[in-house]
Amino acid sequence: MRTKVSFWVFYLSFGIWFIQCHSAKEIPTGPPIPTTKPIESSIEWIKIKESVYIHKSFGSFQGKTYPSNGLVVLTNKGVIVIDTAWTEPQTEELIQSIQAKFQKQIGFVILTHAHDDRMAGVSSFQKRKIPVYSTQLTAKLAKENGYGIPSPILDIQTRLSLGNVSVEVFYPGHGHSPDNIVVWLPDTHILFGGCLVKALEAEDLGNLRDANVMEWESAVKRVLTRYPDAEVVVPGHGNWGKLDLLRHTIRLLVSPNH
Ligand SMILES: [Zn+2]
Structure with a gap:
């Protein structure tokens, strides 16, 4: 009996080790942690605070x-x-479920850089006359990549308000992409790091096509210096956490084979 149990423990451990090693090596340039969900899965909602939710797409x-x-x-x-x-x-599903779930109109959209995981759905907002804001650089790159044309106001207007809530955008420098910005919610101390910030479960830096791995560390440090009292940090992909996501991102940059 004992031998049988040890055999299974060994077998399971080996299996887990094998899966971990191989899945990590298979995705050197992808965002962290693939999922087995089909791509047409519905939007998922994760409540962070009473008034702030993550919308998770695939x-x-x-x-x-x-x-x-x-x-x-x-x-x-x-x-x-x-x-x-x-x-x-x-x-489209996101817009409809916002209306159904919260019974509120969408005031505006902020884009954090010109990649499809951030802005593939721009036209869905624009056809409903909902303003979509970005920096000048994001607007330029979006146009070049055929992702649509957002309103480039965020270099000048770094604080935007809607009703009782204001948000701040901050450009820390080139990291995941030349135009990546972060968004700070001063009322709730939530920092949306976007793809500049990796989740704790991320074992590599993800899509490096437009990244600058030399400057990325300084960019993350600027965010750490500016928002030391962030209570929640949301990465572009993977689980939300605290400021240790920023430190984890730096670790991945310093020793990419970590
Ligand atoms: Zn990206």
């Missing part, structure tokens, strides 16, 4: 499906959306 990268985070912030005058869903159909 997209495909190098043949695997990954989750992606955006934010929905409720105010007394409507809703602020940070980043679209990863695909157009999921953004």
